[in-house]
Amino acid sequence: MVTQIQGDMFTREVIADPYAYYGKLRDHDPVHWNEAYELWVVTRYDDLVWLTRHHELFSSAVFRNDPRGPYPAIDESDLGLYEYVKNYQADQFIQHDRPEHLEMRRVLHSYFTPKSMESWRPFVQAAVKELLDAAEAKGEIDVMRDLATPLPVLVIAQMMGVPAEERPYVRELAEKLLYIGRGEGDRMKPLTEGMRGMIEYVEPMVERRLVDPGDDFISVLAHGEKKGVFTRHEVLVNASLLLLAGHETTINLICNGTLSFIRNPDQWALLKQDPAGLAKSATEECLRYDSPVKSIQRIASQDVEMRGKTLRKDDRVRWFISSANRDPDAFPHPEAFDITRHPNQHVAFGSGTHHCLGATLARVEGQEVFKALAERFPNLQAKTKDLEYQPSITFRSLKSLPVTWH
Amino acid sequence: MTETRKLRVRVDPQVCVGNAMCEAIAANTFRINDNRQSEAVNPDGDSIDNILEAAENCPVSAIVVEDAETGERLFP
Numbered sequence A: 001m002v003t004q005i006q007g008d009m010f011t012r013e014v015i016a017d018p019y020a021y022y023g024k025l026r027d028h029d030p031v032h033w034n035e036a037y038e039l040w041v042v043t044r045y046d047d048l049v050w051l052t053r054h055h056e057l058f059s060s061a062v063f064r065n066d067p068r069g070p071y072p073a074i075d076e077s078d079l080g081l082y083e084y085v086k087n088y089q090a091d092q093f094i095q096h097d098r099p100e101h102l103e104m105r106r107v108l109h110s111y112f113t114p115k116s117m118e119s120w121r122p123f124v125q126a127a128v129k130e131l132l133d134a135a136e137a138k139g140e141i142d143v144m145r146d147l148a149t150p151l152p153v154l155v156i157a158q159m160m161g162v163p164a165e166e167r168p169y170v171r172e173l174a175e176k177l178l179y180i181g182r183g184e185g186d187r188m189k190p191l192t193e194g195m196r197g198m199i200e201y202v203e204p205m206v207e208r209r210l211v212d213p214g215d216d217f218i219s220v221l222a223h224g225e226k227k228g229v230f231t232r233h234e235v236l237v238n239a240s241l242l243l244l245a246g247h248e249t250t251i252n253l254i255c256n257g258t259l260s261f262i263r264n265p266d267q268w269a270l271l272k273q274d275p276a277g278l279a280k281s282a283t284e285e286c287l288r289y290d291s292p293v294k295s296i297q298r299i300a301s302q303d304v305e306m307r308g309k310t311l312r313k314d315d316r317v318r319w320f321i322s323s324a325n326r327d328p329d330a331f332p333h334p335e336a337f338d339i340t341r342h343p344n345q346h347v348a349f350g351s352g353t354h355h356c357l358g359a360t361l362a363r364v365e366g367q368e369v370f371k372a373l374a375e376r377f378p379n380l381q382a383k384t385k386d387l388e389y390q391p392s393i394t395f396r397s398l399k400s401l402p403v404t405w406h
Numbered sequence B: 001m002t003e004t005r006k007l008r009v010r011v012d013p014q015v016c017v018g019n020a021m022c023e024a025i026a027a028n029t030f031r032i033n034d035n036r037q038s039e040a041v042n043p044d045g046d047s048i049d050n051i052l053e054a055a056e057n058c059p060v061s062a063i064v065v066e067d068a069e070t071g072e073r074l075f076p
């Protein structure tokens, strides 16, 4: 039987509930050609793992290798800005293939090892405490605006070596960079402002770190320039990649995870019994159940067969974490939010050579947030049932999440 | 003195995400298999420092390194 699959992935329904739409694809047409956006939609867990681990077949240099325009479409008058965005994005190491990708990633890798990220836990704890103290004083908060958005920027800004008084400016830039994953037709303006602002802000930092290196990651990037691995432009855009990649994703882990607890009071009750003991597995389940990143794109480097379909060289291919993490072939009772789930080999951080560089940091942030919320706000409730998501195909991002605890 | 030490090196296939950083750092010890996961093929392939660096750089801590004689855990 052929199931009719509607082509628009940006409708209200699909944005509100990606699980129904991509789940239907996973069950009926796991390697699906979407005519409207001219791309392959890959939705099964096994296929996602296979695809991400065959980086020689699927290029990550999407901006450089995709001859087609942006989707959803942008305002025609902004096509010039899009060229700027394309060149900016193309220089980030996430948008490179081997051998350059490996060389670039190695520069940063030792900074982000699980062990060194673990050493940031006390800083994260203090930042969470500060934000929750302010929340408590107010009596109610928007989890998105008051907790999820500031926390990752505080952490990354500290890792960059941004002085405290300049943090609000970096936060402003970070919020403009979030437009990369949105669907609004006029998103190019704030996005390019954020990108230009980052370049101007970081450049003098790099100059200083070249002569006087510190233990921040701008110094690590500057060292990469000294060794000839990065050009100056690459140093600057990769600094902004780290700011953005650690921001737009972690905010969703915090908000989506908090909402999962609000909607599953039995699991909230369980976490409250042992916040410190369950924070780890609870964070993994939040990552699986309502994954911060919904999908990522590649470009086929050659003709590839998948489940009887032929993907042609240069075709767009998008793999969907949201459906893979609820694949019944990979997870028993995939629709259940179960914070004791074990094993839990979700693919929220991707897989293969591009597996998330910040995974340990994101985990530490999630664990500390859920633990602190359970300890301090046992009566957490949503203030409204009308929650809206950003019109993005990449991020599962709430617009706001107002809560109370009285 | 530690260079004569014999190591036992394991990669946990339940954890390894095929990031291949270990192979880039200690190419004689780790090999990416057909599943695109790492296998420790030769615990004497590289220097102990190199093997420990690979283990430390695994983004998901899938690599376990022990002293083959005493069983002492060297990583994680």
Ligand code: HEM
Pocket (backbone or CB within 6 Å): A060, A093, A094, A095, A105, A241, A242, A245, A246, A247, A249, A250, A253, A292, A293, A296, A348, A349, A350, A351, A353, A354, A355, A356, A357, A358, A359, A361, A362
């Ligand atoms: C819950 C939070 C996060 C999620 C769900 C997430 C998800 C992902 C995913 C799915 C990828 C794979 C992209 C691809 O294959 O093309 C990725 C890559 C990456 N992430 Fe994260 N991420 C998170 C947090 C962070 C943080 C905190 C940082 C930085 C400090 C970070 C930095 C990166 C970088 C630099 C890459 C590129 C790695 C490469 O291309 O080799 N991420 N992330």
Ligand code: SF4
Pocket (backbone or CB within 6 Å): B011, B015, B016, B017, B018, B019, B020, B021, B022, B023, B030, B037, B038, B057, B058, B059, B060, B061, B062, B063
């Ligand atoms: S570095 Fe870790 S995750 Fe990557 S291939 Fe080696 S063992 Fe697997």
